[in-house]
Amino acid sequence: MKKILILFAHPAYQKSRINKKLIHGVSEIENVTFHDLYERYPELDIDVKFEQNLLLEHDVIIFQHPFFWYSTPAILKEWQDLVLEHGWAYGRNGLALKGKVFFNAITTGGKKEAYSSDGFHGCTVRQLLLPIEKTAKLCRMQYLPPFVVHGTHAIDPQQTQIYNSLYIEILEKIRDDKMDLQAAQELQYLNDYPLKKENDNE
Ligand SMILES: Cc1cc2nc3c(=O)[nH]c(=O)nc-3n(C[C@H](O)[C@H](O)[C@H](O)COP(=O)(O)O)c2cc1C
Numbered sequence: 001m002k003k004i005l006i007l008f009a010h011p012a013y014q015k016s017r018i019n020k021k022l023i024h025g026v027s028e029i030e031n032v033t034f035h036d037l038y039e040r041y042p043e044l045d046i047d048v049k050f051e052q053n054l055l056l057e058h059d060v061i062i063f064q065h066p067f068f069w070y071s072t073p074a075i076l077k078e079w080q081d082l083v084l085e086h087g088w089a090y091g092r093n094g095l096a097l098k099g100k101v102f103f104n105a106i107t108t109g110g111k112k113e114a115y116s117s118d119g120f121h122g123c124t125v126r127q128l129l130l131p132i133e134k135t136a137k138l139c140r141m142q143y144l145p146p147f148v149v150h151g152t153h154a155i156d157p158q159q160t161q162i163y164n165s166l167y168i169e170i171l172e173k174i175r176d177d178k179m180d181l182q183a184a185q186e187l188q189y190l191n192d193y194p195l196k197k198e199n200d201n202e
Helices: 018-022 048-056 074-083 130-138 157-175 181-185
Strands: 004-008 032-036 060-066 101-107 147-149
Touching (some): 018 060, 018 101, 018 157, 048 074, 147 157
Parallel strands (some): 004 032, 060 101, 101 147
């Protein structure tokens, strides 16, 4: 069984509609650690050693956050700048994260069709995440496409519940080593990974 670490970042959690619903029940899943960065570090004074040890204890690392200015909330940038040290996370002897799985779990105000080459934003979410993909790969991690909830302003509670269930199913699939990571890497969205039922004889 893989151990999953969710690094959660929402600077205005009290105002959150979608992330709040998306994480429902997640911290109770076996082998999942839910770590709220803004709650732990309201002044952004990140404890680098603590974060590095947490990473070492897990096999799958997830950045979960709302999409802000085509990127992450600020604390996740600060976290990358401080925690991913040369000689530890990258560089010739920086092998601490080698082989771990990484992906983003994102909510966006923009609709799915707006994130395409001929849509409003002119490119995909996966393309916009390229700096994070390159960072993960520099740290020798296995990068997977993002899990995305689009069009957050227009989502009703029932749809949110469906996304919550899908997210949990995907987390359990990765945790139980039942995801073909190479096949998953080719997708635009982790949401699209085919999920079979338990009795489908995987
Ligand atoms: C500062 C800020 C920047 C944002 N930037 C983007 C953006 O670049 N693209 C986008 O689709 N939505 C953007 N949004 C909308 C948020 O992604 C959306 O409100 C959020 O995902 C909803 O999740 P929540 O209910 O958990 O807050 C932005 C919102 C804020 C407040």
